[in-house]
Amino acid sequence: MSEKNEEKRRFHRIFYHADAQLVSAKGVAQSCRIIDLSLRGCLLELAEPLAGIGDQPYQLKFELSAEAAIRMEIVATHVQGNQAGFRCAHIDIDSISLLRRLVELNLGDSELLERELSALGNFS
Incomplete structure (x- = not known):
């Protein structure tokens, strides 16, 4: 990734490989595999390439445990082969709470998480 893209990135990605x-x-x-997640979106590996990029919303669902699942409405931002990047368009309060905890555990830095959450509120 170029330095310019790194500077623009406001949200740290966590590498969270899971079926979704x-x-x-x-x-x-369609089944897919999560490559990475952030508070702002995700990168997915799909069985078949995504037909295209548009404003078509998708819903991503994945389980953290038998009792906890994250659901978010996402929109494709880029496609390269069988991988597609998505931005989060909407996420419910229960799912964002679970995602926040997942990111916090993977970052290992609650101060960094708070800065990202503040940026998320100012990003819209």
Whole structure:
């Protein structure tokens, strides 16, 4: 990644490899694998390349445990082969709480997390 992109990045990615499900607005579901996550989006590996980039919303669902799952509405930002990057368009309070804790545990720095959460509030 170039220095320019690094400077623009406001949110640290965590490498969280997990199986997930991507559901299109038309209800078509496909299995995928999370490559990394941030409070602002994710990078996914798909079984088949994404048809294109548009404003079409998708829903990403993945389980942290039998009792805890994260769901977020996402929109594709870039596609390269079978990998696609997405930005988070909407996430409910329960899911953001779980994602926040997951990021905090992986960053190991609650002060850094607080700065990212503040940036998230100012980013819209």
